[in-house]
Amino acid sequence: MSAHTQSDHDKDGETRRDFMALVAGAFGAVGAAIAAWPLINSLNPAKDTLALATIEVELSEIPVGTAKTVMWRGKPVFIRHRTPEQIEAARSVATQSLIDKEADEQRVKKPEWLVTVGVCTHLGCVPAGQKESDNHGDFGGWFCPCHGSHYDTSGRIRKGPAPKNLAVPPYEFLSDTKIKIG
Amino acid sequence: MGSGHREPFENPVVEWIDSRMPIFTLLNKEYGVFPVPRNFNYFWNFGAIAGFMLVVMIATGLFLAMHYTADTDLAFDSVERIMRDVNGGWLIRYIHMNGASFFFIAVYIHIFRGMYYGSYKKPRELLWILGSLIFLLMMATAFLGYVLPWGQMSLWGATVITGFFTAIPFVGEDLQTLLLGGFAVDNPTLTRFFALHFLLPFVIFAVVFLHVWALHVSGSNNPLGIEPKGPQDTLPFHPYYTMKDSFGLLVFIIIYCVFIFFMPDALGHPDNYIKADPLVTPAHIVPEWYFLPFYAILRAITFNMNLYFLAGFAILAVLLVEFVWRKKPVYIPSASAGIALLAVGGLLALIGFTGDSCARIDAAWLEANAGFKGLCGALQGLPFMSAETAPVSAKLGGVLAMFGSVALLFVLPWLDTHPVRSARYRPLYRVCFLLLVVIFLILGYVGSQPADAAIAGIPLILVGLAGTGYYYAYFLLILPLLGRFEKAKPLPESIHEAVLGKQIKAETKI
Numbered sequence: 001m002s003a004h005t006q007s008d009h010d011k012d013g014e015t016r017r018d019f020m021a022l023v024a025g026a027f028g029a030v031g032a033a034i035a036a037w038p039l040i041n042s043l044n045p046a047k048d049t050l051a052l053a054t055i056e057v058e059l060s061e062i063p064v065g066t067a068k069t070v071m072w073r074g075k076p077v078f079i080r081h082r083t084p085e086q087i088e089a090a091r092s093v094a095t096q097s098l099i100d101k102e103a104d105e106q107r108v109k110k111p112e113w114l115v116t117v118g119v120c121t122h123l124g125c126v127p128a129g130q131k132e133s134d135n136h137g138d139f140g141g142w143f144c145p146c147h148g149s150h151y152d153t154s155g156r157i158r159k160g161p162a163p164k165n166l167a168v169p170p171y172e173f174l175s176d177t178k179i180k181i182g
Numbered sequence: 183m184g185s186g187h188r189e190p191f192e193n194p195v196v197e198w199i200d201s202r203m204p205i206f207t208l209l210n211k212e213y214g215v216f217p218v219p220r221n222f223n224y225f226w227n228f229g230a231i232a233g234f235m236l237v238v239m240i241a242t243g244l245f246l247a248m249h250y251t252a253d254t255d256l257a258f259d260s261v262e263r264i265m266r267d268v269n270g271g272w273l274i275r276y277i278h279m280n281g282a283s284f285f286f287i288a289v290y291i292h293i294f295r296g297m298y299y300g301s302y303k304k305p306r307e308l309l310w311i312l313g314s315l316i317f318l319l320m321m322a323t324a325f326l327g328y329v330l331p332w333g334q335m336s337l338w339g340a341t342v343i344t345g346f347f348t349a350i351p352f353v354g355e356d357l358q359t360l361l362l363g364g365f366a367v368d369n370p371t372l373t374r375f376f377a378l379h380f381l382l383p384f385v386i387f388a389v390v391f392l393h394v395w396a397l398h399v400s401g402s403n404n405p406l407g408i409e410p411k412g413p414q415d416t417l418p419f420h421p422y423y424t425m426k427d428s429f430g431l432l433v434f435i436i437i438y439c440v441f442i443f444f445m446p447d448a449l450g451h452p453d454n455y456i457k458a459d460p461l462v463t464p465a466h467i468v469p470e471w472y473f474l475p476f477y478a479i480l481r482a483i484t485f486n487m488n489l490y491f492l493a494g495f496a497i498l499a500v501l502l503v504e505f506v507w508r509k510k511p512v513y514i515p516s517a518s519a520g521i522a523l524l525a526v527g528g529l530l531a532l533i534g535f536t537g538d539s540c541a542r543i544d545a546a547w548l549e550a551n552a553g554f555k556g557l558c559g560a561l562q563g564l565p566f567m568s569a570e571t572a573p574v575s576a577k578l579g580g581v582l583a584m585f586g587s588v589a590l591l592f593v594l595p596w597l598d599t600h601p602v603r604s605a606r607y608r609p610l611y612r613v614c615f616l617l618l619v620v621i622f623l624i625l626g627y628v629g630s631q632p633a634d635a636a637i638a639g640i641p642l643i644l645v646g647l648a649g650t651g652y653y654y655a656y657f658l659l660i661l662p663l664l665g666r667f668e669k670a671k672p673l674p675e676s677i678h679e680a681v682l683g684k685q686i687k688a689e690t691k692i
């Protein structure tokens with residue numbers, strides 16, 4: 001390196017050059033990070049993916065005791081028309097005894113209609129239980145075949161590795177027989 | 183490169199090139215006259231075999247990519263078209279598909295070879311780390327590739343694996359969305375996985391180059407684990423090892439071809455010939471065979487790590503560092519203090535574990551066993567015992583255990599502190615290591631079974647947990663202990679003496 005004049009040095013022997021090199025390096029690093037951001041951000045959901053984010057579902061086609069699966073944001077959503085027995089089963093357990101403590105009343109807008117995202121909160125499989133002939137697990141709701149999670153008639157986790165209840169998506173009733181999800 | 187002394191070549195074309203860019207001199211130095219220990223056994227073939235497999239994968243992958251369409255509506259059909267309509271497409275695909283398996287077979291043998299003969303020890307640590315990095319990149323590449331045919335296992339395997347990321351506290355969900363490009367594994371996921379699956383093999387190629395570079399600086403280890411002392415201990419790479427490698431490679435290729443031509447789908451899963459359906463989860467999701475031991479480790483952690491467990495665990499970790507890793511404890515004054523801490527740590531971990539497990543014990547069984555019922559009631563009455571307050575959920579614990587098991591490979595050179603390399607001269611190490619291999623295979627079996635399976639009444643989950651325990655104990659406890667206390671058998675003076683010992687003695691008699 002070239003020799004420095006005395007005035008280049010401060011009292012600790014550091015030079016203005018050292019400082020300039022640090023500043024230049026820091027600017028270079030920040031610049032590289034800013035340049036990388038658009039690339040990384042392009043991996044986030046695109047506008048058309050987000051645009052599919054609401055759907056409307058006609059409920060009159062779903063008789064009592066059956067269920068329908070619709071796709072919302074690439075995920076299945078379970079819509080179940082519950083029987084009085086199923087509602088009773090969901091409401092008779094003590095909330096405090098549950099793994100993820102939620103009362104059935106908090107999870108539905110109308111007792112006979114249960115709407116949940118049909119994705120197991122463990123590692124994302126689709127639990128069985130939409131069809132009459134499916135395995136409904138030990139609690140009469142859904143059973144996830146991947147690692148054995150049991151969900152009850154309110155979609156709440158009762159047994160198995162899943163940490164949380166089936167999620168309730170944002171939805172509203174447009175009329176008595178129609179809902180909008182999303 | 184190339185500024186040093188250069189022997190002229192006879193062939194004028196070769197000489198013309200070499201005098202301008204000494205590539206032939208370099209090749210001759212690194213692969214022709216390069217001195218290699220004279221006592222390699224057939225385990226030393228697998229590096230060359232793995233290199234061959236990488237070339238096969240890149241070549242066949244390139245031609246598959248010319249016929250493949252990365253789009254959820256078309257991908258499955260485009261692979262079927264490769265199988266039925268593209269000239270010889272079935273062959274290219276079967277070479278690629280089984281190639282992934284045989285690449286892993288070669289690399290697993292290569293890694294276990296290195297562990298048995300202590301090839302990771304000084305001065306080959308960096309060589310070993312680069313190798314571990316290749317293994318990690320291979321796992322990523324194979325995972326991405328398996329998604330491309332867009333069958334049921336492609337979709338659901340990808341769903342479960344990317345589901346791991348949601349275990350990460352706070353940012354997990356956003357990270358998963360970023361990775362998938364949406365809220366589920368879908369078209370944006372498929373297109374980026376294809377791009378990455380195309381790219382990563384070339385990254386692997388670059389790391390292999392560095393791996394071989396590091397190898398040619400330190401030179402090869404050998405079955406005796408002692409360094410060559412002079413020309414009498416080595417042979418030129420060509421023709422001795424070019425021949426031995428070619429022979430081993432041919433045998434390997436024959437077995438590989440038996441799979442390609444006679445049982446091409448034996449290592450795969452039939453469900454992957456069903457087109458991906460986001461509404462139907464297969465009854466039993468299994469990853470490819472080469473991931474099974476790690477999958478078993480992932481599933482072995484079924485308990486939440488609450489504050490009691492973590493506190494006990496931390497105390498035990500400190501004891502490990504103080505009494506096993508260090509020659510002399512620094513912070514813990516006496517052995518009796520150590521024993522007291524051991525009791526406290528063990529008890530805390532046990533309380534945490536039992537208390538958490540109580541939440542999952544069958545209620546009917548608890549009723550029948552009054553003693554346990556009382557214990558569980560008391561434990562669950564403690565504060566911070568519930569699953570919600572556990573800092574590390576079972577899901578996160580499994581993910582950490584799985585990634586940790588691969589991470590241990592990277593630091594292996596510093597965990598095994600014993601000065602002797604080869605297991606031939608370390609009788610205890612040899613037993614512990616062979617046990618590790620057996621347990622790794624058992625873990626593979628556990629990973630292949632449904633989560634609730636049992637053998638002879640023993641739940642396989644417990645077998646998986648015990649196997650995971652040994653895996654971690656091997657690296658963190660057994661190796662450091664052996665490093666300090668194992669007495670090695672006497673090493674031979676030199677390679678040529680060990681190899682030719684009998685002959686030398688016989689000749690001196692005459």
Ligand code: HEM
Binds near residue numbers: 240242380383
């Ligand atoms: C490290 C090397 C590689 C590994 C371990 C690997 C692994 C895999 C695996 C496991 C599959 C799924 C096979 C199936 O079930 O059908 C696959 C598919 C595929 N790979 Fe690779 N691959 C490698 C290199 C490459 C390269 C370099 C390319 C492109 C240049 C490529 C292109 C493809 C394509 C287009 C498919 C989809 C077609 C199919 O499923 O057969 N691969 N790969």
Ligand code: FES
Binds near residue numbers: 120162
């Ligand atoms: S994904 Fe449902 S239990 Fe694991």
